[in-house]
Amino acid sequence: MAGFGRIGRSLAERVGALGFPIHIWDPYLTEVPDSVIRWDTVRELAAAVNHLSIHMPSTQQTAGTIDESVLEALGARGHLVNTARGALVDEDALLSSLNSGALGFASLDVLSSEPPTSTAAVIAEHERVLVTPHIAYLSTDSLPQLRLRAAQIARQLLTRESVR
Template sequence: MTNYAPAPAGAANATATVGHTILQVGPVNPDVQAALTEEFGALRLPEVPEEREAFLDAHAGEIRVAVCSGRFGVGTELMRQLPQLRAVVNFGVGYDTTDVAQAAERGILISNTPDVLTDCVADTALALYLDVLRRVSAADRYVRRGDWTAKGNFPLAVRASGKRVGILGLGRIGQAIAHRLEAFGCEIHYHNRRPIEGSAYAYQPSAAELAAAVDVLVVAAAGGPDSAGLVDAQVLESLGPAGYLVNIARGSVIDEDALVEALVQGRLGGAGLDVFAHEPEVPAELLELDTVVLLPHLGSGTEETRQDMAALTLENLRSFLRDGTLATPVA
């Protein structure tokens, strides 16, 4: 077994070094990519398994910093293969594809890009909320197919204002979503591991009890092992055939098989989904349902937010190379 030395305070061996000490894992934002190549001369981890093995044999002992996205993190096996790794710089707020437990054990620092994407992700949640209740995308398809002329008026939708809405995960993004929904006269309920002191919203002690108390469940919980399958068949049953689900968190938070079954069988009124369990693969059954709105994981996908995320990612990288600290470390 490889012995790993914990990172010393200040990470003295992480001072301004570039080139072979920096590894890009998977595709990243174009601005980050350009800086990694032109400013830092970073290496890129090959995607082909045979090439990756040879690459790691040659370079694994040199790598101090890995730069990745939320989709392509530094997983368990890769982290084990990088004995001198000291930091993982992540583009995105989610870092569940990185082995956080091993990182903590080895003293490896992790950063993400919080706050700068909060508003755009909350906006996406609101767009899904309005779309799935008012059936905007389905109505658009109805017009485009010529059904308005051939079949008459589009079926009635569901009122979006004044609903009881449950937020599963009342963190930064969850609170931004709740704030937007208050403007629609919605009654906000939430579930976290523990109640938030001073919150004006109604706390529910479990995900299932939250679902039973509301008309719409918005999933904004952090991804990772602790939240995997949190929205299971029981939660969906509690939400019921008149209930709606919106997910802008991670596909892993929902039991996707149970969700598909509930939607196909009409035991759930509809769903607005930006994330999926096996992206970019989407269950084929969902493609045929007009009660489901499907987005290609674009929660923070605006030019302004991606520029801000890129800038913060590079700020974290430069900070670590300068003095061994991160601008936005993961607590």
């Protein structure tokens, strides 16, 4: 997986519990658990795995991280999973890799534009792409928390407390 922060580590726990090895790339980490295989570049990571899951923030430095060279390294049997941010993937390279067969499949719940336009719209309709809504936060556990937080903010606004 690309990115080994809170979400990446959570996924790693689940994948590791199933007996799969954990391969990561995260240039900001100083230490990783001994059970994790760390790669120096995202391209090296992509060449070593069949499924590449992205768990990074979208910044100027991370925009387009998943480019043509990474998708090529992932290969014709490779599967790209992006549930992080649309800007992390070079969508022109993704579409080209899918059309040429250089990449096997993509599962996305984020695109560069939503609703999808231009290249993102073509990707969303591609036969080897699964696109789902970006609503991972929505669960039976999260709904009470969302309601509580909304009520707390409303109370703070009504009582003129500073909103945090």
